Amino acid sequence: MVDDDRSKRLWLIEPKRKTSLSEVIEIQGDAFRMDRTLFRPKSRAYRHPQRSDTGTVWVKGGDKHRLVTVYEQGGQIWHRINGPVPPVGSELQCHLDQEHRVLDSRAHTGMHLLLAAMHQLEAPPLVADPEVKGGGRFRVEVRSWRVDEEALAAWVQRARSFIDADARVEASFVARDAAHHGLDEQRFEEGEGFPGPGGSVRAVTVEGVCSYPCDGTHVDRTGEVEDLLIRETHVSDGGAWVIIGEVPA
Numbered sequence: 551m552v553d554d555d556r557s558k559r560l561w562l563i564e565p566k567r568k569t570s571l572s573e574v575i576e577i578q579g580d581a582f583r584m585d586r587t588l589f590r591p592k593s594r595a596y597r598h599p600q601r602s603d604t605g606t607v608w609v610k611g612g613d614k615h616r617l618v619t620v621y622e623q624g625g626q627i628w629h630r631i632n633g634p635v636p637p638v639g640s641e642l643q644c645h646l647d648q649e650h651r652v653l654d655s656r657a658h659t660g661m662h663l664l665l666a667a668m669h670q671l672e673a674p675p676l677v678a679d680p681e682v683k684g685g686g687r688f689r690v691e692v693r694s695w696r697v698d699e700e701a702l703a704a705w706v707q708r709a710r711s712f713i714d715a716d717a718r719v720e721a722s723f724v725a726r727d728a729a730h731h732g733l734d735e736q737r738f739e740e741g742e743g744f745p746g747p748g749g750s751v752r753a754v755t756v757e758g759v760c761s762y763p764c765d766g767t768h769v770d771r772t773g774e775v776e777d778l779l780i781r782e783t784h785v786s787d788g789g790a791w792v793i794i795g796e797v798p799a
């Protein structure tokens with residue numbers, strides 16, 4: 551086992567991978583940790599939280615169980631299954647719920663395209679972290695006291711032009727101190743515009759469109775997003791304009 555933090559997060563280094571043979575290395579209550587995992591927890595490290603993955607886990611010589619939850623705590627990734635906790639040293643055959651992952655990846659790329667369109671067309675600053683919610687939906691909140699239908703239509707139209715361009719989407723790792731040069735700033739009302747950990751930052755680049763620090767999952771080309779719709783939009787009492795976007799299931 552390579553004791554490098556990135557080697558354990560297979561969705562970052564081998565995003566196409568659907569199965570893994572992993573070993574249980576630690577138990578804490580009814581949760582366990584593996585030497586490497588396919589399953590992405592919900593993470594706020596890059597200010598782009600995405601619903602966690604699901605899947606199944608076979609304990610070698612035993613039963614098949616549904617993954618109930620995967621979460622990050624203290625920099626480690628913990629799993630719970632709907633069965634007894636497999637003991638340390640168990641070999642587990644893990645299978646990703648691919649349909650769930652693909653829908654979230656399409657929604658996440660779609661969210662980047664809308665954010666890029668909003669940035670290009672000088673949208674108000676983000677008041678919350680943009681988030682992939684599941685069901686093909688994502689949520690973006692900007693500072694505004696009214697819904698500006700005209701601006702929203704222009705952002706969606708621009709985002710759709712990026713989908714039509716079928717641009718390549720690629721993930722890479724860049725040095726933290728180079729991030730400010732090579733990446734696009736996100737206009738958050740508060741906090742870091744180039745979010746991510748120290749050292750090395752994972753960047754997701756849509757060719758010719760945008761490059762954001764991101765630990766989410768994505769499609770390979772923008773055409774796979776298919777379309778981008780606005781499911782709901784309203785202004786909260788606090789002056790946040792909430793936009794729920796959706797990619798078709």
Ligand SMILES: [Zn+2]
Pocket residue numbers: 598658662754762763764765766
């Ligand atoms: Zn992202």
